[in-house]
Amino acid sequence: xxxxxxxxxxxxxxxxxxxxxxxxxxxxxxxxxxxxxxxxxxxxxxxxxxxxxxxxxxxxxxxxxxxxxxxxxxxxxxxxxxxxxxxxxxxxxxxxxxxxxxxxxxxxxxxxxxxxxxxxxxxxxxxxxxxxxxxxxxxxxxxxxxxxxxxxxxxxxxxxxxxxxxxxxxxxxxxxxxxxxxxxxxxxxxxxxxxxxxxxxxxxxxxxxxxxxxxxxxxxxxxxxxxxxxxxxxxxxxxxxxxxxxxxxxxxxxxxxxxxxxxxxxxxxxxxxxxxxxxxxxxxxxxxxxxxxxxxxxxxxxxxxxxxxxxxxxxxxxxxxxx
Amino acid sequence: xxxxxxxxxxxxxxxxxxxxxxxxxxxxxxxxxxxxxxxxxxxxxxxxxxxxxxxxxxxxxxxxxxxxxxxxxxxxxxxxxxxxxxxxxxxxxxxxxxxxxxxxxxxxxxxxxxxxxxxxxxxxxxxxxxxxxxxxxxxxxxxxxxxxxxxxxxxxxxxxxxxxxxxxxxxxxxxxxxxxxxxxxxxxxxxxxxxxxxxxxxxxxxxxxxxxxxxxxxxxxxxxxxxxxxxxxxxxxxxxxxxxxxxxxxxxxxxxxxxxxxxxxxxxxxxxxxxxxxxxxxxxxxxxxxxxxxxxxxxxxxxxxxxxxxxxxxxxxxxxxxxxxxxxxxxxxxxxxxxxxxxxxxxxxxxxxxxxxxxxxxxxxxxxxxxxxxxxxxxxxxxxxxxxxxxxxxxxxxxxxxxxxxxxxxxxxxxxxxxxxxxxxxxxxxxxxxxxxxxxxxxxxxxxxxxxxxxxxxxxxxxxxxxxxxxxxxxxxxxxxxxxxxxxxxxxxxxxxxxxxxxxxxxxxxxxxxxxxxxxxxxxxxxxxxxxxxxxxxxxxxxxxxxxxxxxxxxxxxxxxxxxxxxxxxxxxxxxxxxxxxxxxxxxxxxxxxxxxxxxxxxxxxxxxxxxxxxxxxxxxxxxxxxxxxxxxxxxxxxxxxxxxxxxxxxxxxxxxxxxxx
Ligand SMILES: [Zn+2]
Numbered sequence: 004x005x006x007x008x009x010x011x012x013x014x015x016x017x018x019x020x021x022x023x024x025x026x027x028x029x030x031x032x033x034x035x036x037x038x039x040x041x042x043x044x045x046x047x048x049x050x051x052x053x054x055x056x057x058x059x060x061x062x063x064x065x066x067x068x069x070x071x072x073x074x075x076x077x078x079x080x081x082x083x084x085x086x087x088x089x090x091x092x093x094x095x096x097x098x099x100x101x102x103x104x105x106x107x108x109x110x111x112x113x114x115x116x117x118x119x120x121x122x123x124x125x126x127x128x129x130x131x132x133x134x135x136x137x138x139x140x141x142x143x144x145x146x147x148x149x150x151x152x153x154x155x156x157x158x159x160x161x162x163x164x165x166x167x168x169x170x171x172x173x174x175x176x177x178x179x180x181x182x183x184x185x186x187x188x189x190x191x192x193x194x195x196x197x198x199x200x201x202x203x204x205x206x207x208x209x210x211x212x213x214x215x216x217x218x219x220x221x222x223x224x225x226x227x228x229x230x231x232x233x234x235x236x237x238x239x240x241x242x243x244x245x246x247x248x249x250x251x252x253x254x255x256x257x258x259x260x261x262x263x264x265x266x267x268x269x270x271x272x273x274x275x276x277x278x279x280x281x282x283x284x285x286x287x288x289x290x291x292x293x294x295x296x297x298x299x300x301x302x303x304x305x306x307x308x309x310x311x312x313x314x315x316x317x318x319x320x321x322x323x324x325x326x
Numbered sequence: 327x328x329x330x331x332x333x334x335x336x337x338x339x340x341x342x343x344x345x346x347x348x349x350x351x352x353x354x355x356x357x358x359x360x361x362x363x364x365x366x367x368x369x370x371x372x373x374x375x376x377x378x379x380x381x382x383x384x385x386x387x388x389x390x391x392x393x394x395x396x397x398x399x400x401x402x403x404x405x406x407x408x409x410x411x412x413x414x415x416x417x418x419x420x421x422x423x424x425x426x427x428x429x430x431x432x433x434x435x436x437x438x439x440x441x442x443x444x445x446x447x448x449x450x451x452x453x454x455x456x457x458x459x460x461x462x463x464x465x466x467x468x469x470x471x472x473x474x475x476x477x478x479x480x481x482x483x484x485x486x487x488x489x490x491x492x493x494x495x496x497x498x499x500x501x502x503x504x505x506x507x508x509x510x511x512x513x514x515x516x517x518x519x520x521x522x523x524x525x526x527x528x529x530x531x532x533x534x535x536x537x538x539x540x541x542x543x544x545x546x547x548x549x550x551x552x553x554x555x556x557x558x559x560x561x562x563x564x565x566x567x568x569x570x571x572x573x574x575x576x577x578x579x580x581x582x583x584x585x586x587x588x589x590x591x592x593x594x595x596x597x598x599x600x601x602x603x604x605x606x607x608x609x610x611x612x613x614x615x616x617x618x619x620x621x622x623x624x625x626x627x628x629x630x631x632x633x634x635x636x637x638x639x640x641x642x643x644x645x646x647x648x649x650x651x652x653x654x655x656x657x658x659x660x661x662x663x664x665x666x667x668x669x670x671x672x673x674x675x676x677x678x679x680x681x682x683x684x685x686x687x688x689x690x691x692x693x694x695x696x697x698x699x700x701x702x703x704x705x706x707x708x709x710x711x712x713x714x715x716x717x718x719x720x721x722x723x724x725x726x727x728x729x730x731x732x733x734x735x736x737x738x739x740x741x742x743x744x745x746x747x748x749x750x751x752x753x754x755x756x757x758x759x760x761x762x763x764x765x766x767x768x769x770x771x772x773x774x775x776x777x778x779x780x781x782x783x784x785x786x787x788x789x790x791x792x793x794x795x796x797x798x799x800x801x802x803x804x805x806x807x808x809x810x811x812x813x814x815x816x817x818x819x820x821x822x823x824x825x826x827x828x829x830x831x832x833x834x835x836x837x838x839x840x841x842x843x844x845x846x847x848x849x850x851x852x853x854x855x856x857x858x859x860x861x862x863x864x865x866x867x868x869x870x871x872x873x874x875x876x877x878x879x880x881x882x883x884x885x886x887x888x889x890x891x892x893x894x895x896x897x898x899x900x901x902x903x904x905x906x907x908x909x910x911x912x913x914x915x916x917x918x919x920x921x922x923x924x925x926x927x928x929x930x931x932x933x934x935x936x937x938x939x940x941x942x943x944x945x946x947x948x949x950x951x952x953x954x955x956x957x958x959x960x961x962x963x964x965x966x967x968x969x970x971x972x973x974x975x976x977x978x979x980x981x982x983x984x985x986x987x988x
Contacts, residue, residue: 034971035967038967038968038970038971041974042963042967042970045966046967049959050959050960050963052959053946053958053959054951054955054959055950056947056949056950056951057948057950058946059959060958062962063958063961067736068736068742069741069742069945070945073748073943076752076943076944077947118978119978185492185644185646187645188493188643189643190606190643190644190663190664193644194728195727196727197727197728198727200726263972273961275957275960275961285964288968288971295975299975299978
């Protein structure tokens with residue numbers, strides 16, 4: 004199998020990511036802590052509202068539409084501004100309104116941005132470690148790389164985010180009215196055009212993600228920490244092998260989602276009872292999230308290995324020393 | 327007893343009468359408003375050029391010095407009409423419609439065209455032209471028949487609010503000049519209002535339509551098509567007849583796929599069912615038909631047998647504005663290409679519109695002022711039928727044009743569809759149901775009162791006072807007032823008579839208040855019962871008992887408060903340690919009620935534990951535990967954290983909130 008073959012790159016990325024397990028655990032800790040902080044107010048409010056109410060029993064197994072409506076009526080601000088929430092539910096909340104969200108959704112948005120920033124900084128550390136030959140698992144070396152490459156990696160992340168938002172505005176928001184228009188003659192026209200919107204967005208996002216991953220890989224491999232040079236190099240690399248770069252991104256996208264989907268389909272939900280089951284479920288959930296983090300990092304690992312391999316293959320072979 | 331039954335048909339006495347009204351075969355109700363119409367469709371201009379002969383038989387005890395005609399399509403005439411306040415902003419000339427009176431004359435030729443005036447006093451909007459008044463040379467006396475010849479041109483707007491066209495689909499509702507309702511207090515007619523519907527007298531229709539040849543065999547009508555012939559210009563001439571009806575609508579499209587079926591519910595007359603389906607809705611065909619077939623049998627058993635020999639279902643294309651509307655012997659459904667089976671549509675809409683065949687088609691109540699009588703009863707009984715025939719539907723979300731059923735998230739009927747009524751009662755409180763519908767503050771008030779609140783109220787009464795008596799009352803109401811234009815008072819009277827005064831009283835309470843039902847357990851405590859201490863006994867037998875440590879029994883206190891304006895009889899269930907349960911009934915009228923019970927320790931108190939009153943706006947406060955139980959909130963905290971973890975990871979990947987906006 005060629006060194007740049009997809010399955011080979013995929014496996015190499017996963018192995019590389021696994022060697023940085025200490026840093027990954029750190030990322031998981033960061034993720035879990037942020038999630039804990041951002042959901043704390045809502046969770047505590049739920050205790051106030053439900054703990055001494057026998058009717059709460061109806062929400063033990065899962066959501067109940069009628070009881071949920073009663074809960075939101077008795078506490079209209081529970082999840083944030085009601086009108087915006089309704090529009091969100093119908094899927095028509097414009098991007099421009101996101102900054103005006105309130106309540107838990109606003110908290111989630113803020114925490115999400117913070118998490119994205121911190122993840123970008125950490126990605127600098129991962130890029131440095133994957134490019135290095137030695138000390139891949141060293142946490143000290145990882146942090147040195149975070150200091151050295153974190154900010155440039157963040158710059159690449161922000162530009163990537165701009166790309167994704169641009170794709171969202173262009174492919175999802177702009178044509179929404181047109182693809183859902185009642186003037187279309189057939190139902191399937193509406194559905195297919197809407198799906199086309201989604202596919203265009205996912206395609207553009209994948210492309211952006213592929214460029215971001217290769218740029219970060221270039222950043223790790225470069226001698227100077229210039230994000231723009233790295234971006235140019237990453238973009239050039241992807242443009243040189245667009246199909247494979249996209250396929251690699253999609254492969255890791257599916258890898259990340261696979262355990263989550265399995266979990267959502269098959270894992271039991273805890274609705275009281277044995278606290279050991281709860282502990283087991285929490286551990287399982289952390290494993291799922293850790294695997295997602297691992298997959299995302301593995302993409303960078305694979306990107307680095309690929310780029311390195313390509314550069315080595317492009318270099319003239321060293322002259323043989325005859326003895 | 328309504329006027330039409332009191333007066334015999336005194337045809338022939340009339341001075342104004344000349345031609346015979348549409349021939350009647352098997353009519354069961356003396357005709358008041360009958361029409362013979364000929365109209366030609368102009369595909370280019372989207373107009374119907376028509377000539378109608380209106381036969382008005384005055385079966386009241388009063389004289390009518392004038393005629394009041396609805397020109398409903400003038401609601402789409404311009405942006406000053408009363409209807410336009412409820413329409414989306416127009417985007418082009420296609421969004422406008424009109425109904426022009428070209429000529430109005432008596433049958434003897436007396437021209438009345440110049441006498442026509444619009445917006446009669448009290449109509450509230452001088453710019454509105456949906457109501458025309460025509461003074462007569464001499465009044466129509468009781469028993470007389472007025473024959474009016476009207477030439478008109480109706481232009482249909484692009485499909486909106488029940489009528490219009492989309493591509494080659496046409497739905498013509500409220501398309502011809504139509505008499506207002508004759509009552510003992512004169513004409514009853516209101517300008518066409520965005521959130522109300524119609525009110526009219528029964529009669530017979532003989533309608534001939536000249537339509538494009540390509541729609542031959544694909545014309546859906548009120549009543550039935552009795553003749554279809556091609557003319558020399560390649561058009562098709564369609565003649566339709568309908569008896570004992572109070573409206574006439576039709577629809578045509580070359581795309582229609584027509585399915586005919588004879589339905590014979592056990593012990594009931596046969597009904598010919600015609601389905602006019604969009605080709606992209608083929609997957610819904612059997613679902614429409616099954617809901618109709620089984621709905622006819624069930625509603626026929628619950629109410630009276632379906633009163634007509636034919637029933638037509640029109641499946642409109644999405645975006646035609648014609649979905650979910652009832653006409654006599656004809657209704658429109660509504661479905662989508664991918665409608666998931668567990669979502670319960672188009673079954674629910676089919677059953678709702680089918681129920682309208684009784685609560686509107688046959689009873690012909692005043693939809694302009696008393697929309698709860700048709701919408702409320704239809705919503706309630708069709709929810710009952712849907713749950714019975716198809717089970718509880720699942721919630722469906724739509725993402726990128728694809729409907730996704732959320733299997734485990736159930737939408738019980740009518741509750742799952744009627745929460746807007748509780749929001750209205752909790753927050754807006756703008757209108758009681760018995761306010762005349764067209765006077766309501768806004769569309770939300772109309773919808774929540776007429777549909778949701780009425781359905782929840784009837785279901786609550788059935789659960790509180792007994793299901794069978796309420797069903798028996800509704801059946802008797804349908805039987806007694808068939809073709810009789812009953813009012814709210816008639817309904818309440820039958821309810822009181824058959825289901826008892828409590829049922830009547832509860833419905834009346836729910837309809838006369840804009841407020842809420844809300845009972846809350848505000849105190850539920852248990853403490854050790856204090857043993858008797860202090861001075862005990864009288865005179866020389868008076869003794870002192872020193873306070874002692876509390877004994878083994880508990881004193882439990884429960885307070886239930888009525889927080890809403892509307893009182894409802896409730897049960898209060900108190901559960902005690904050791905499994906004992908005590909249930910107390912309370913008529914719910916006072917502001918609060920307290921119970922003190924000595925014995926085992928109180929665990930919980932719940933008001934209305936069997937969920938009889940669905941109008942209670944806050945189920946959470948219906949009970950209290952004496953010891954908090956954090957399990958449910960903990961489970962949700964746990965779910966939320968995992969959700970947040972995954973969303974945060976998605977942020978890191980995309981930095982976009984997922985699902986926003988699809
Ligand atoms: Zn209805």
